Each structure stands twice: as C-alpha cells, then as structure tokens.
Amino acid sequence: MTLWDWLLWFFWIYIFIAYLMILFQIFGDIFRDHDLNGWLKALWIIFLIVAPFLGALIYLVVRGRSMGERSMAKMRSMQADQDAYIRATAGSGASAADEIAKARDLLQSGAISQADYDRLKAKALG
Numbered sequence: 001m002t003l004w005d006w007l008l009w010f011f012w013i014y015i016f017i018a019y020l021m022i023l024f025q026i027f028g029d030i031f032r033d034h035d036l037n038g039w040l041k042a043l044w045i046i047f048l049i050v051a052p053f054l055g056a057l058i059y060l061v062v063r064g065r066s067m068g069e070r071s072m073a074k075m076r077s078m079q080a081d082q083d084a085y086i087r088a089t090a091g092s093g094a095s096a097a098d099e100i101a102k103a104r105d106l107l108q109s110g111a112i113s114q115a116d117y118d119r120l121k122a123k124a125l126g
Contacts, residue, residue: 023052026059029067032074099124 030036030044048055060067103120106112112120 019053019056022056022060023048026056026067029063029070032070033066035066096124 026048027045030041033041036044044055044059048059100121103112103117103124107114107117
C-alpha cells in the first residue's frame with residue numbers, strides 16, 4: 001500500500017464518520033421534534049434507512065433551519081437550568097468577612113450574646 005492509498009483510506013473513513021454524526025443528529029432531531037406526528041417520524045426514518053445519503057441530504061435541506069432552531073432552544077434551556085442551579089447552590093454570596101462584620105455589629109448593638117457571636121464566626125470561617 002502506498003502513501004496515497006493510506007491517505008485515500010483515511011479520507012473515506014473521515015467521510016463515513018462525518019456521515020454517521022450527521023445521521024445521528026438527524027435521528028435525534030426527528031425524535032426531539034414535537035411538531036411531527038408519529039407517522040411523519042416513521043416516514044422520515046424509513047426514508048433514511050432506504051436511501052440514507054439522499055434522505056439525509058433532503059432532510060438537511062427541508063428541515064435544516066428548524067433543526068438548528070430546536071438545537072439552539074435546547075442549548076438555551078440547558079444554560080438556563082445550569083445558571084439556576086449555580087445560583088441555588090452558591091447561596092447568598094456573602095464572604096466570610098462580611099458575615100463576621102455583620103455578627104460583630106449585632107454583638108456591639110446587643111442583639112446577640114458573645115456565645116452567639118462566636119458561633120456565627122465559627123460558622124462563617126468553617
């Protein structure tokens with residue numbers, strides 16, 4: 001086998017992997033789309049199995065824009081969920097120094113005792 005044969009072999013492997021990625025993306029989009037009823041989903045799947053290259057090309061031409069819009073909506077939803085999770089787990093965001101300063105102010109005003117201040121300080125530092 002010559003170098004060019006190897007390069008050609010790697011090129012076709014690359015094309016095949018790219019085709020599989022596109023095909024999996026199309027199958028995922030078909031099942032993610034709530035606008036298509038079951039029969040249309042089945043027809044698209046049959047078309048992709050019977051004529052895979054032509055079916056993938058037609059699907060990308062006909063439904064490519066809405067496929068991208070659904071993908072972006074899913075990403076925005078996932079980003080919003082992640083942001084909400086981060087906000088919920090981050091807490092108040094006050095630093096330990098801020099919490100100790102608030103506890104000291106409460107101690108000086110007489111609102112809490114020295115034992116309460118020590119407990120709040122240990123909680124802020126720990």
